[in-house]
Amino acid sequence: MQDFVTKTLEEMFDPWPLKPEISITEEDERLFVNIKTGKDTDFHQFNGQPVVALQYLLRLITKKQFPEENIQIVLDVGDFREKQKDNIKSLVYESALRVKASGASLHLRPMSAFERRLVHTEVAETDGVESESMGVGRDRHVVIKLKSL
Numbered sequence: 001m002q003d004f005v006t007k008t009l010e011e012m013f014d015p016w017p018l019k020p021e022i023s024i025t026e027e028d029e030r031l032f033v034n035i036k037t038g039k040d041t042d043f044h045q046f047n048g049q050p051v052v053a054l055q056y057l058l059r060l061i062t063k064k065q066f067p068e069e070n071i072q073i074v075l076d077v078g079d080f081r082e083k084q085k086d087n088i089k090s091l092v093y094e095s096a097l098r099v100k101a102s103g104a105s106l107h108l109r110p111m112s113a114f115e116r117r118l119v120h121t122e123v124a125e126t127d128g129v130e131s132e133s134m135g136v137g138r139d140r141h142v143v144i145k146l147k148s149l
């Protein structure tokens with residue numbers, strides 16, 4: 001399957017002047033696909049939507065080729081996900097300080113499921129605050145509030 005994913009990505013990038021360096025590792029029925037292009041920040045625009053879209057397409061193509069397999073693909077371009085985790089940590093730290101100082105709940109911007117999960121994980125490790133998701137679809141977001149007694 002790794003060879004198929006590599007070949008598929010190379011074909012996807014073929015019309016572009018970008019020649020990707022692709023590395024794939026497998027762990028617990030997940031393929032972690034890391035791509036470096038030399039223009040990685042182009043994929044980080046619009047809250048990482050190009051990365052998410054590329055991952056979605058790759059999953060569809062792979063599932064069609066291997067319908068019996070139950071392997072999840074996690075795609076990253078230029079360490080976007082690691083940078084995203086660092087940004088979420090900073091956001092949660094600053095938001096928790098604001099919530100503790102004001103006592104008022106803070107509604108964060110709408111986020112992807114991946115980002116919301118990162119926020120909830122980070123908030124769970126932060127004293128004095130808790131989080132919940134609110135909204136539907138593209139408006140789904142996290143609310144950080146003082147921890148209930």
